[in-house]
Amino acid sequence: MSRYAPTLVRLIGELVRLPGIGPKTAQRLTFHLLKTGREEALALAQAIVELKERIRSCAVCYNISEGEQCPICADPTRDGSVLCVVEEANDLWAIEKTATFKGRYHVLGGSLSPLEGRGPDQLTAKALLQRLEGGEVKEVILATNPNVEGEATAMYLSRLLKPLAVRATRIARGLPMGSDLEYADEVTLSKALEGRRDV
Amino acid sequence: MSRYAPTLVRLIGELVRLPGIGPKTAQRLTFHLLKTGREEALALAQAIVELKERIRSCAVCYNISEGEQCPICADPTRDGSVLCVVEEANDLWAIEKTATFKGRYHVLGGSLSPLEGRGPDQLTAKALLQRLEGGEVKEVILATNPNVEGEATAMYLSRLLKPLAVRATRIARGLPMGSDLEYADEVTLSKALEGRRDV
Numbered sequence: 001m002s003r004y005a006p007t008l009v010r011l012i013g014e015l016v017r018l019p020g021i022g023p024k025t026a027q028r029l030t031f032h033l034l035k036t037g038r039e040e041a042l043a044l045a046q047a048i049v050e051l052k053e054r055i056r057s058c059a060v061c062y063n064i065s066e067g068e069q070c071p072i073c074a075d076p077t078r079d080g081s082v083l084c085v086v087e088e089a090n091d092l093w094a095i096e097k098t099a100t101f102k103g104r105y106h107v108l109g110g111s112l113s114p115l116e117g118r119g120p121d122q123l124t125a126k127a128l129l130q131r132l133e134g135g136e137v138k139e140v141i142l143a144t145n146p147n148v149e150g151e152a153t154a155m156y157l158s159r160l161l162k163p164l165a166v167r168a169t170r171i172a173r174g175l176p177m178g179s180d181l182e183y184a185d186e187v188t189l190s191k192a193l194e195g196r197r198d199v
Numbered sequence: 200m201s202r203y204a205p206t207l208v209r210l211i212g213e214l215v216r217l218p219g220i221g222p223k224t225a226q227r228l229t230f231h232l233l234k235t236g237r238e239e240a241l242a243l244a245q246a247i248v249e250l251k252e253r254i255r256s257c258a259v260c261y262n263i264s265e266g267e268q269c270p271i272c273a274d275p276t277r278d279g280s281v282l283c284v285v286e287e288a289n290d291l292w293a294i295e296k297t298a299t300f301k302g303r304y305h306v307l308g309g310s311l312s313p314l315e316g317r318g319p320d321q322l323t324a325k326a327l328l329q330r331l332e333g334g335e336v337k338e339v340i341l342a343t344n345p346n347v348e349g350e351a352t353a354m355y356l357s358r359l360l361k362p363l364a365v366r367a368t369r370i371a372r373g374l375p376m377g378s379d380l381e382y383a384d385e386v387t388l389s390k391a392l393e394g395r396r397d398v
Contacts, residue, residue, distance in 0.1 A: 047210040
């Protein structure tokens with residue numbers, strides 16, 4: 001590695017900081033960018049620069065946005081009586097892809113994680129409560145991730161919502177479609193049993 | 200996907216063009232860059248720009264280089280009587296990492312591949328022959344990849360070298376260290392038998 005040109009070492013170093021990119025992949029990508037056309041490589045660099053310059057968070061729901069409001073908040077056809085609370089903007093897009101939810105969103109900006117120093121003040125929970133003051137929202141769906149931090153965050157939010165005249169629900173945790181009971185982990189299986197419904 | 204901000208779609212599109220990066224990874228990397236500090240993201244963009252601006256190929260061996268000559272060609276302690284011919288600069292670095300080769304290199308810039316339109320003129324074979332004219336080089340090690348294109352390229356070069364007073368050798372093809380005869384493919388195993396040596 002020491003014999004690489006410093007410019008290469010630097011790019012490899014920057015790439016390794018990305019999630020899921022190890023030293024080998026970083027090296028392969030660097031050599032690819034070296035071989036690739038000047039225009040294509042610079043287009044990538046430019047796209048990164050513009051990402052940081054153009055993207056901000058929606059003033060209403062904290063979704064990523066290029067304007068003051070994100071496309072979903074700006075869409076008058078969305079149902080304002082249901083609010084889906086997610087941790088990050090990519091969770092929002094995952095739900096949007098299902099094309100089954102027609103309500104609005106609220107992006108928390110993460111989950112409660114004392115270990116990583118993220119408390120309630122790091123989340124947009126206060127803004128969520130302010131949005132509920134109008135009285136338009138009838139249901140808040142807590143769609144944080146079904147892991148330790150996400151569950152704790154949902155629990156925390158449900159307590160915040162309790163005094164308000166709003167229904168708080170949590171997305172179902174159970175066996176994923178197409179999976180096998182035999183290979184399911186105990187926690188998922190017990191959640192699936194716990195969440196059973198009449199057919 | 201259509202609901203993403205155009206700036207995001209653009210970066211995802213640029214990332215997907217990289218080898219080994221699918222749509223999911225591109226999306227994950229984009230959201231990571233979105234969350235990451237402005238400085239870190241811009242450092243990556245800048246590193247890509249500098250890669251394309253600073254790096255050129257060594258005037259002697261076509262290795263990647265920041266100056267007129269690469270560090271290996273500029274190193275007077277390297278043995279000029281042995282020339283190791285590789286397809287790409289990353290092959291060169293793979294050999295350098297073994298720290299067992301003290302000679303010099305020649306980077307072909309690829310392999311012969313009629314299907315991809317790469318003939319002898321796309322390689323630096325002519326420059327290789329010119330380097331041999333001085334008479335200093337006594338042995339040329341053909342270290343192209345042990346695949347169809349690499350073997351064809353080695354064959355082609357060995358014919359070019361035949362009339363010259365230089366020894367042409369090919370790296371050994373056989374079972375990789377730590378592997379198992381049982382699981383070796385037939386071609387590798389037959390090459391290993393073919394290349395057997397006295398002990």
